[in-house]
Amino acid sequence: MSRPTKTVxxxxxxxxxxxxxxxxxxxxxxxxxxxEAEQQPALPLLLEVLELEAEERRDRRTTRLRRASKLPPGxxxxxxxxxxxxxxxxxxxxxxxxxxxxxxxxxxLAFGLPGVGKSHAMCAIGHALVDRGHAVxxxxxxxxxxxxxxxxxxxxxxxxxxxxxxxxxxxLDDVGYIQQSPEEAEILFTLLAERYERRSVVITSNxxxxxxDRIFRDQMATAAAIDRLxxxxxxxxxxxxxxxxxxxKRRGKATPSRPEAAS
Numbered sequence: 001m002s003r004p005t006k007t008v009x010x011x012x013x014x015x016x017x018x019x020x021x022x023x024x025x026x027x028x029x030x031x032x033x034x035x036e037a038e039q040q041p042a043l044p045l046l047l048e049v050l051e052l053e054a055e056e057r058r059d060r061r062t063t064r065l066r067r068a069s070k071l072p073p074g075x076x077x078x079x080x081x082x083x084x085x086x087x088x089x090x091x092x093x094x095x096x097x098x099x100x101x102x103x104x105x106x107x108x109l110a111f112g113l114p115g116v117g118k119s120h121a122m123c124a125i126g127h128a129l130v131d132r133g134h135a136v137x138x139x140x141x142x143x144x145x146x147x148x149x150x151x152x153x154x155x156x157x158x159x160x161x162x163x164x165x166x167x168x169x170x171x172l173d174d175v176g177y178i179q180q181s182p183e184e185a186e187i188l189f190t191l192l193a194e195r196y197e198r199r200s201v202v203i204t205s206n207x208x209x210x211x212x213d214r215i216f217r218d219q220m221a222t223a224a225a226i227d228r229l230x231x232x233x234x235x236x237x238x239x240x241x242x243x244x245x246x247x248x249k250r251r252g253k254a255t256p257s258r259p260e261a262a263s
Contacts, residue, residue, distance in 0.1 A: 010043045011035075017050045021057075062130060069136040071171075075123035084117065084240055092236065093121055097128035101200060102168050107229050108202040112238030118204045119173050121238070125202070126171050137164070138171040141188070141203075145180070148187045161194050169200050176207040176215045185216045189225050196228045203229070 011031040018027035034043055077097070082090045096108060108125070110118040126136045151160035164170060170191075180188065195201055207214065209226050216222040 010047050014043065014047050014050060017047075017054055020054070021050075058133070061133065065130045065133070065135055066127070069126060069130055069138055071123050071126045071130070071136065071138045075120045076127045077124045080117065080120055080124050085121075085238070086240075089236060089238070092234070093125060096234065097125050099129050099132050099134055101234065102129075102134060104232055105195070105197050105200050107200055107233040108236065109229060109233055110202070110204045110236040110238060111208055112204075112206070112240070113242060114206055115242030116238040116240050118236070118238045121236075122171055122173070122202050122204055126169065129169060134168045135166060136169040136171060137167040138173065140177075141172045141175045142177070142180075144172065144191075145184050145187050148191065149184065152187065157190075161191065164191070164195075165199060167199070169202055170195065171202040173204050175203050175205040176212065177205075180215060180217075182217055185218075185221065189216060189221055192225055192228055197232065201229070 014031055015027050018024075018030065031043070034040060034046075077094075085093075101108065108122070110122055112118045123138060126138055129136050148157060148160055151157045175188075192201065209230075212226060213219060213222045216225055
């Protein structure tokens with residue numbers, strides 16, 4: 001026999017909100033004191049005010065998270081040309097936007113040629129995660145590697161890595177776009193190893209795994225990095241033509257040919 005569902009009262013909702021606000025004394029005392037004072041009719045109004053407070057707090061938090069994320073503001077699902085992408089890929093993108101993959105620190109790896117929309121799609125997921133209250137950081141891989149190298153030179157690398165730990169999602173754009181020195185490759189490997197099975201990494205790359213020896217310069221390091229990334233991962237392949245190439249072709253067709261000069 002199934003258990004009867006407990007009805008959530010107005011008082012329960014007030015207590016839950018106050019607990020979320022970290023107002024522990026108010027959460028413990030407020031409803032019972034209103035009841036003792038025979039002021040139960042005021043509780044729905046109080047709940048309404050507290051719900052307004054909760055909504056404003058969510059909005060302020062979302063604004064802070066979006067500013068800290070460094071996500072390009074225009075790269076959202078609203079501006080993503082989903083019609084160019086395979087339907088199965090579009091469904092997977094929206095599924096990832098729900099954020100369930102963060103629970104077990106799953107990585108998302110997006111591969112494709114330049115201009116196919118993989119960075120836009122990953123940023124769109126990032127914006128959706130921010131809307132859900134998750135901390136996201138978007139950075140070109142080369143820029144982040146340079147920041148970590150500077151921290152290492154200043155003997156502050158552990159601190160810099162701990163700071164990155166505050167982000168549930170680290171979105172590394174264009175991994176392998178610029179050939180790295182051995183020191184840069186080591187820093188990137190350290191970052192991936194540090195987040196392994198603890199925090200999610202979202203990666204875009206023009207290079208398939210078979211070409212990643214260009215990044216790490218060493219077969220053992222390459223294999224170890226790939227192993228950590230794919231252990232818990234979702235692989236997305238953007239096997240479509242370049243948006244920029246298509247746009248250039250359309251512009252070329254739309255441009256009227258010039259009349260030949262008179263001979």
